[in-house]
Amino acid sequence: MTTSPTLGPDLVQGFPFPFPTDQYRYSTNVEPARGVVGTPVGQWGDAVVDIDSEYLHELAERARILERDPSRATALGHMGPACWDTMLTLMRELATSRPDVMSLVRDGEQHVWTNRLLGIEQRFTYADDSTLPTDPLRYIASQVQEDLVLLDQRDDDLWGDAGVVTFAADWSFGFDVGMTFLEIHGPVPRLRETGVITRARDFLMRLQPGQPYRRTNWTLTIGRRLDVSTEIYHEWGPDRPRILTVSDDDFGREVHLRTEVQHLIRLEESGAVLFLIRTYLLPLEVLATIEPWRARTAAVLADLPDDMADYKGIATFRDRAVEWLHSRGARETPRDA
Numbered sequence: 001m002t003t004s005p006t007l008g009p010d011l012v013q014g015f016p017f018p019f020p021t022d023q024y025r026y027s028t029n030v031e032p033a034r035g036v037v038g039t040p041v042g043q044w045g046d047a048v049v050d051i052d053s054e055y056l057h058e059l060a061e062r063a064r065i066l067e068r069d070p071s072r073a074t075a076l077g078h079m080g081p082a083c084w085d086t087m088l089t090l091m092r093e094l095a096t097s098r099p100d101v102m103s104l105v106r107d108g109e110q111h112v113w114t115n116r117l118l119g120i121e122q123r124f125t126y127a128d129d130s131t132l133p134t135d136p137l138r139y140i141a142s143q144v145q146e147d148l149v150l151l152d153q154r155d156d157d158l159w160g161d162a163g164v165v166t167f168a169a170d171w172s173f174g175f176d177v178g179m180t181f182l183e184i185h186g187p188v189p190r191l192r193e194t195g196v197i198t199r200a201r202d203f204l205m206r207l208q209p210g211q212p213y214r215r216t217n218w219t220l221t222i223g224r225r226l227d228v229s230t231e232i233y234h235e236w237g238p239d240r241p242r243i244l245t246v247s248d249d250d251f252g253r254e255v256h257l258r259t260e261v262q263h264l265i266r267l268e269e270s271g272a273v274l275f276l277i278r279t280y281l282l283p284l285e286v287l288a289t290i291e292p293w294r295a296r297t298a299a300v301l302a303d304l305p306d307d308m309a310d311y312k313g314i315a316t317f318r319d320r321a322v323e324w325l326h327s328r329g330a331r332e333t334p335r336d337a
């Protein structure tokens with residue numbers, strides 16, 4: 001296994017490879033959180049909030065995006081309690097998964113939050129915004145690599161009423177905010193007619209506190225670009241035709257398998273559903289060195305129906321990706337073996 005010089009080894013060993021079989025179709029693919037998944041090179045899945053060697057880099061990237069475009073962080077007026085609930089829930093998760101550097105201690109009416117990775121020690125009073133440097137949702141979003149969306153449950157439905165989303169894969173949180181769960185999924189082909197998305201909504205409406213679930217989603221992204229949101233399509237859209245013109249080596253370096261590990265958590269106090277989206281990027285040139293991943297990814301991409309490839313925005317270059325992955329397999333197999 002080789003790693004590109006800029007890619008920390010943990011990003012390969014902890015990569016959540018998203019394909020359990022050679023065929024990918026949409027399904028209500030949820031499973032209980034925290035289950036550890038072994039891979040040919042390591043494992044993933046033990047933490048709900050995952051910190052890796054990109055922590056500081058990704059937080060800096062989030063801060064830069066929010067500075068440039070504040071619409072990526074929005075909370076409708078009634079979501080205050082859910083935002084505080086989110087902050088405290090994530091602080092507890094962080095303190096559990098990284099007790100070496102994070103802690104949350106109760107001190108009478110106050111809490112003391114310590115995050116040694118960022119040199120933070122913050123005393124605050126729950127539900128009192130004036131005791132934090134910014135609102136609770138932005139505050140915690142500046143300390144986790146996950147994007148956050150909060151769903152309010154009312155009138156027998158789920159509404160995406162708050163969030164901080166800086167790393168959206170070809171959608172816009174600013175556009176979606178205030179929509180129902182089904183409206184948010186409106187652009188996705190097949191979801192309504194297969195019943196996948198109504199089953200997912202029923203599942204989410206029954207979700208219980210203390211029983212987090214997770215699912216994965218995936219696509220291909222050109223470059224190590226976390227922010228491929230609709231808002232800045234003009235910056236990354238031209239990469240799709242351009243990638244057909246680059247050399248084979250550059251193709252493998254530039255095209256990344258992008259996995260999202262998404263956690264679904266019913267918040268205890270407010271009753272809102274917290275949706276966490278954590279994005280991982282692995283270049284094909286590294287993926288192809290792990291034979292089961294190379295073969296599986298080639299099979300999934302070759303089989304993917306056109307409407308799904310179109311929706312994922314990979315229709316123009318998926319054939320080349322399949323050929324590229326096949327060529328890397330052939331190169332490693334001796335001709336006369």
Ligand code: HEM
Pocket residue numbers: 026027028029030149151160170171172176181184185187188191196197200201203215217218219275311312
């Ligand atoms: C069990 C729960 C869920 C299931 C089964 C599900 C399923 C899906 C699927 C299959 C896609 C298409 C992905 C692709 O081909 O790349 C999608 C996209 C998306 N999902 Fe979900 N999802 C779930 C939960 C959520 C939640 C809680 C939110 C938060 C509001 C959400 C927001 C989105 C958004 C914004 C998109 C992109 C839609 C667009 O193109 O505008 N999903 N989802």
